[in-house]
Amino acid sequence: MKKILLLLVFSFSFSTFWAQNDLAIEAYNKGLASLNEKAYQPAIDFFNEAIRLDSTFAKAIFNRGLCELNLGNVNQALKDFDASIAADPNYENAYLMRGNIKADKRENEEALNDFQSATRINPKSADIFYAIGGLLFEMERYDEAEANFTKAINFKPDMVEAFHDRAAVRRKLNNEKGAIEDYRTALQFDPKYTLAYVNLSAVLKKTGDMNTALTELNTANQLEPNNASILNKRGRLKFEMNDLIGALEDFDKSIAIDSKNGYAYNNRGCLQNKNKMYDKAIEDFTKAIELNPNYGMAYFNRGIAKENLRDVKGACSDWRIAADNNIVNAKSLYDSDCR
DSSP states (O other), X not given: OHHHHHHHHHHHXXXXXXXXXXXXXXXXXXXXXXXXXXXXXXXXXXXXXXXXXXXXXXXXXXXXXXXXXXXXXXXXHHHHHHHHHHHOTTOHHHHHHHHHHHHHTTOHHHHHHHHHHHHXXXXXXXXXXXXXXXXXXXXXXXXXXXXXXXXXXXXXXXXXXXXXXXXXXXXXXXXXXXXXXHHHHHHHHOTTOXXXXXXXXXXXXXXXXXXXXXXXXXXXXXXXXXXXXXXXXXXXHHHHTXXXXXXXXXXXHHHHHOTTOHHHHHHHHHHHHHTTOHHHHHHHHHHHHHHOTTOHHHHHHHHHHHHHXXXXXXXXXXXXXXXXXXXXXXXXXXXXXXX
């Protein structure tokens, strides 16, 4: 009899456990639906209910962390990712997300440990090796970064971002040929990848292939005609190719689109200097400095314009500030002309 009673109690507890699990799963699914609708607080409420019914429900804990992250509650999200890993030490995505947060917090070694833990769980994940490559790039461990981007590509041969970012690594390693190949491969997979055209142009410019560099920027501009940064870069390239009329048009358009683009003002000022329109040049350099008071090159260039107008005192003042902002040529001019 006692044995039967114990069996009945066990049976009741067992069936209650499964009932709780069913309720937990139901709450979890409602949480996922809310999360997909970006209704983060209602989703958190559902995940809380699921966790209350099953405290080891790793996926509910993890997804609650995602909601907290989307609400900007980074520390709470981190606690949830910690807890989801404690509930399920083989939870790949939890390591990946926790690693991303630690990378954002510049806790690079801890982030790397998390990403490497994820690879032990899933050694064929392109996404994980891509994340490792990006982190190693930020840590300036370029050879290792390249190797990890290559692993990502091996597992996912059409991973556009991996080709693009491996190209960035190869630029750091002065492998322009490899970088150009990677940018072109990325563009084969995604012909509308504007940033790849822009970066490809920069590499081609470095190799001296100015005409092809201009062609790539023209394509980028066709894709994003109102992108002030692209117009500014194309203007600078035209300036260096001595197409001063085309350069001025691009700088004017860039500034019209984004009046806070200090680089465009500085570049247009350089063009005005070359055209010996020094007053206009000073106006542009001054505007660039207003937008960024620590813009050393703008001080340096304004100093040149002032010198051409015989304002030696003003030129020296600008060169001193430029030198303080680590512009080497400014220090040389200041030492030779102003002391």
